Amino acid sequence: MKTNAILSARNLSIGYKKKSGDVVIAQQINLELQPGKLISLLGANGSGKSTLLRTLTGIQPAIDGSVFLNGADIASLSARQKATLLSLVLTDDLPPSDLSVFELVALGRQPYTNWIGTLSDSDTSPIESAMESVGISYLANRKYYELSSGQLQKVLIARALAQDTPLLILDEPSTHLDFLHRAELYRLLKKLAHDYHKCILFSTHELDMALQLSDEFLLLTDRKLVHGGIDQLIENGSFDTLFPSGSVRFDRENRRFYFGW
Amino acid sequence: MRQKPATVLILLLLLVAVLFFADICLGPVAIPFKDVWRSLTGNSASKETWSYIIVNYRLPKAIAAILAGTGLSVSGLLMQTLFRNPLAGPYVLGVSSGSSLGVAFIIMGAGLFPFFAELAGSAISLTVASCLGSSLVLALVVLVSARLRDTNAILIVGLMFGSFTSAIVGLLSWFGSAEQLQKFTFWSMGNLSNMSWDSIGILSFFAVIGLVMAAASIKSLDAFLLGENYARSLGVNVRISRLLILVSTSILAGSITAFAGPIAFVGLAVPHLARLLFKTGQHRILFLGTILCGGIILLLCDILCQLPGTETVLPINAITSIIGAPVIIFLLLRKRRSAV
Numbered sequence: 376m377k378t379n380a381i382l383s384a385r386n387l388s389i390g391y392k393k394k395s396g397d398v399v400i401a402q403q404i405n406l407e408l409q410p411g412k413l414i415s416l417l418g419a420n421g422s423g424k425s426t427l428l429r430t431l432t433g434i435q436p437a438i439d440g441s442v443f444l445n446g447a448d449i450a451s452l453s454a455r456q457k458a459t460l461l462s463l464v465l466t467d468d469l470p471p472s473d474l475s476v477f478e479l480v481a482l483g484r485q486p487y488t489n490w491i492g493t494l495s496d497s498d499t500s501p502i503e504s505a506m507e508s509v510g511i512s513y514l515a516n517r518k519y520y521e522l523s524s525g526q527l528q529k530v531l532i533a534r535a536l537a538q539d540t541p542l543l544i545l546d547e548p549s550t551h552l553d554f555l556h557r558a559e560l561y562r563l564l565k566k567l568a569h570d571y572h573k574c575i576l577f578s579t580h581e582l583d584m585a586l587q588l589s590d591e592f593l594l595l596t597d598r599k600l601v602h603g604g605i606d607q608l609i610e611n612g613s614f615d616t617l618f619p620s621g622s623v624r625f626d627r628e629n630r631r632f633y634f635g636w
Numbered sequence: 637m638r639q640k641p642a643t644v645l646i647l648l649l650l651l652v653a654v655l656f657f658a659d660i661c662l663g664p665v666a667i668p669f670k671d672v673w674r675s676l677t678g679n680s681a682s683k684e685t686w687s688y689i690i691v692n693y694r695l696p697k698a699i700a701a702i703l704a705g706t707g708l709s710v711s712g713l714l715m716q717t718l719f720r721n722p723l724a725g726p727y728v729l730g731v732s733s734g735s736s737l738g739v740a741f742i743i744m745g746a747g748l749f750p751f752f753a754e755l756a757g758s759a760i761s762l763t764v765a766s767c768l769g770s771s772l773v774l775a776l777v778v779l780v781s782a783r784l785r786d787t788n789a790i791l792i793v794g795l796m797f798g799s800f801t802s803a804i805v806g807l808l809s810w811f812g813s814a815e816q817l818q819k820f821t822f823w824s825m826g827n828l829s830n831m832s833w834d835s836i837g838i839l840s841f842f843a844v845i846g847l848v849m850a851a852a853s854i855k856s857l858d859a860f861l862l863g864e865n866y867a868r869s870l871g872v873n874v875r876i877s878r879l880l881i882l883v884s885t886s887i888l889a890g891s892i893t894a895f896a897g898p899i900a901f902v903g904l905a906v907p908h909l910a911r912l913l914f915k916t917g918q919h920r921i922l923f924l925g926t927i928l929c930g931g932i933i934l935l936l937c938d939i940l941c942q943l944p945g946t947e948t949v950l951p952i953n954a955i956t957s958i959i960g961a962p963v964i965i966f967l968l969l970r971k972r973r974s975a976v
Contacts, residue, residue, distance in 0.1 A: 434865060457871070458870050461869070462869065467866065468863075472861040472917040473915060482859060482861070482862060483870070490852070491854050491920050492919075493920070
């Protein structure tokens with residue numbers, strides 16, 4: 376691939392392979408995501424956002440086409456190589472353990488540590504700066520299970536930052552957060568994308584905030600994926616058809632969604 | 637705020653040494669301290685029988701206690717992390733029952749399969765059968781746990797495998813001779829004594845292999861604390877790591893059960909003791925802590941077995957269960973999101 380895209384997809388079809396035949400959720404996906412951008416993935420429930428993210432991160436195989444991380448086909452990368460390019464914040468519940476916040480964030484250094492996971496000096500400084508930029512340094516010695524969901528979400532983001540990857544993908548990071556914490560979270564993501572020149576892709580149902588803060592959008596609707604900036608997507612009417620049912624309509628003037636009655 | 641883990645580890649190591657020595661000093665036959673020391677250092681004690689008891693009976697027994705305590709505890713630690721369940725352990729998940737099944741086939745299966753009669757005497761075949769039995773049950777638990785989202789369901793599955801295997805063992809004993817039955821019953825009570833130096837050699841061999849594999853899994857175990865998807869995103873080859881962990885647990889639980897019988901609750905309780913002491917999730921500390929705590933607990937149990945001051949020796953399984961069962965109830969009552 377020619378460009379400096381960190382994540383790209385060519386002729387990608389996503390869905391599930393079944394014995395009775397493939398269930399295709401979306402096809403003919405072509406995209407190129409650049410560093411330094413905050414990109415939100417929007418779509419109705421069941422439109423396939425999670426499947427897309429799982430395919431882009433290599434958790435789930437593509438039905439057709441390829442995903443490229445930093446120009447290399449994701450299928451040809453080892454788990455360790457992938458771990459230095461892409462970090463994740465998932466919706467998975469953490470299993471019970473006695474990890475402290477510092478230990479949890481430190482796990483982000485695993486791709487760089489020795490066979491037993493000892494932290495060297497070159498590991499502690501990214502851990503500390505990750506905790507600082509997310510604003511959780513004061514929690515370092517707390518156990519992760521003592522935290523509120525807003526704090527835990529920040530810890531998980533700090534862990535991903537400590538992994539020091541050019542691409543960060545978050546699956547619905549604002550679920551379970553109240554309005555204030557959602558706002559803080561999005562501001563943080565925006566800051567990280569711009570200050571650290573990372574490519575940050577996240578899925579969300581938080582339309583208003585996503586529209587205000589994201590640099591680019593991926594819209595998943597009707598088995599197709601549309602990629603663009605806000606003006607371009609308003610222009611070509613993509614937002615109007617994001618929710619087809621009619622109970623939600625997009626107001627081009629105010630650049631936001633309203634109830635459709 | 638907390639002591640350095642290294643300090644605590646050294647203290648534990650000292651405690652192991654003290655208990656190891658105490659275990660050798662105590663027993664149904666009272667032997668003066670200085671004669672114990674002389675026997676251990678290669679000189680002869682005041683009585684010939686005392687030297688014999690120390691060198692060929694109590695010393696191997698104490699070593700067996702350390703090996704069994706260490707191995708079972710480490711296998712418990714691995715299972716708790718791998719199955720994301722603080723109540724997992726070789727006994728609870730039915731892995732020890734699987735070993736029993738393997739051993740039962742070898743000891744009592746001769747009536748049904750004459751071929752086994754030749755194997756019955758050999759310690760190696762007993763160990764291999766036991767390891768096969770434990771890995772069979774572990775494989776089944778893994779298969780079932782992959783289909784169930786509820787991590788507590790595997791405990792019930794383990795219980796079911798336990799009763800299933802004991803039913804088969806029951807059938808085998810129906811066909812077995814009285815002598816075979818007695819041998820098996822004695823084995824199933826758990827017994828660290830009667831271990832020859834040969835048995836100790838074989839047991840150490842398997843235990844070291846299992847522990848080395850466990851040590852090689854330390855980094856991936858840390859990653860598994862975040863769940864499999866995160867572990868994969870951190871560069872862990874989930875399939876290979878999981879296999880390594882499972883083989884390690886099977887070898888540890890299987891070989892120890894073959895020699896010492898099914899010892900309950902140690903594998904479940906000791907990792908929690910280590911977590912309480914070190915207050916960490918990092919496996920490189922918990923691994924060492926669990927090894928030392930496991931040795932300490934089983935040495936203690938073995939000392940209690942001998943009912944100091946009397947000539948009675950109790951089966952070790954009775955002691956570990958008396959201590960272990962309340963510990964589990966305690967853990968259930970204070971169960972939170974944490975692992976303890």
